[in-house]
Amino acid sequence: MNELKRFRTCEFPLVLALALTGCGGGGSAGSAAALTPHEQLAQLEATGVLPALDRGGSVAGIDANANGVRDDIERYIEKKYTVSAERAAAMQMARAHQQMLLVDKSNEIALDRVSGGSFRAIVCLGSTFAGPDASNSSLVRTEIRALTTNTKERLLAYLAYNKARSGSVSRLPEGETCE
DSSP: OHHHHHIIIIIHHHHHHHHHHHOOTTSOTTOTTOOOHHHHHHHHHHHTSSOOOOOSSOSSOOOTTOSSSOHHHHHHHHHHOOSHHHHHHHHHHHHHHHHHHHSOTTOHHHHHHHHHHHHHHHHHHHHHTOGGGHHHHHHHHHHHHHHHTOSHHHHHHHHHHHHHHTTOOOOOOOSOOOO
16 A cells, blocks of 8 residues: 555656656647647646756756755645644755755765764654654655756766765764754
8 A cells, every 4th residue: 555655646747747758649740739748747847746846957956045955845845745844854854865966075074964964864754754654754755865866967966975975884863853
């Protein structure tokens, strides 16, 4: 049942987008009404089937209020998570993922700081989505990572962070981890 729920919330919109991209709309090849993949994606975003994400070339994206979370992801979190504790935990995880993209990959101290923030966010998610919702913390983390790494440049920055952290040892934080 959890796998079906996960499919519905995380993977179904992506599968739907890909299916629509693969379909020609049923019209003739020369039909002016046929939508391009870009137009189909824009339509899915406009109707709310998919979140409207910044797909620009900047790794950082737009963070007008300078809270460490891209504005498009912040809007998505505010819309999806109506319980304030869940929203705060999701924002903390989004901030941690954004820092992974932007940290200087050659600075070991900065990498350790970002890693610590990531572990605090993971533990916070686990404590916030406890009980029957415990499996949701993993889904939230996966979803936020997917939203954060939505372009080639961002995915490459995330992979570079993981490569820089490869072989490092960390420990889970103790005490209060939610910001």
